[in-house]
Amino acid sequence: MPQQLQPRETTFEVPLTQHARKRMQQRGLSDIDIQTVIQFGRKVKIKAAQHHVMGRREVKHFAPLGFNFSALQDVHVVVAADGRVITAYKNADFKSIRHQAGCARHRPQN
Known part of the structure; x- marks a missing residue:
């Protein structure tokens, strides 16, 4: 029997940066x-930030x-x-978030 998923009963407050608030407004x-x-x-998890992504698989699941x-x-x-939302955007290319982490051999040498 599949486990039933329970949404949070009350909404929770997500701290937003000014940049995130502006981008949310621009992107609806x-x-x-x-x-x-x-x-x-x-x-x-990428570097110091965590990306939360709603992809095709999550929608289908x-x-x-x-x-x-x-x-x-x-x-x-x-x-x-620190838990604050930095930004939010739409992008169907999930490979791009993997590239942001980068590996040492692909980073430019200083």
Whole structure:
């Protein structure tokens, strides 16, 4: 029997930087959208930040449980180590977040 996923009963306050608030407004993302991506999205740690991503797989995974996240597909939320949201954007190319971490052999030498 599949485990039932329980959404948080109350919304939680996500601290946002001014940059994140501006980008959310420009991209038509609400506080609830950001909270949803943080709660249900895939988490990828890159350097000092954590990316929360709502991809095609997450949308497909939660659909049978009664969640419709299709409007949030490809939304990325970048959260700093102190818990503040740095920025949020839409991008279907998930390979780009892997490249940001980079490996030593691909970094320019100083």
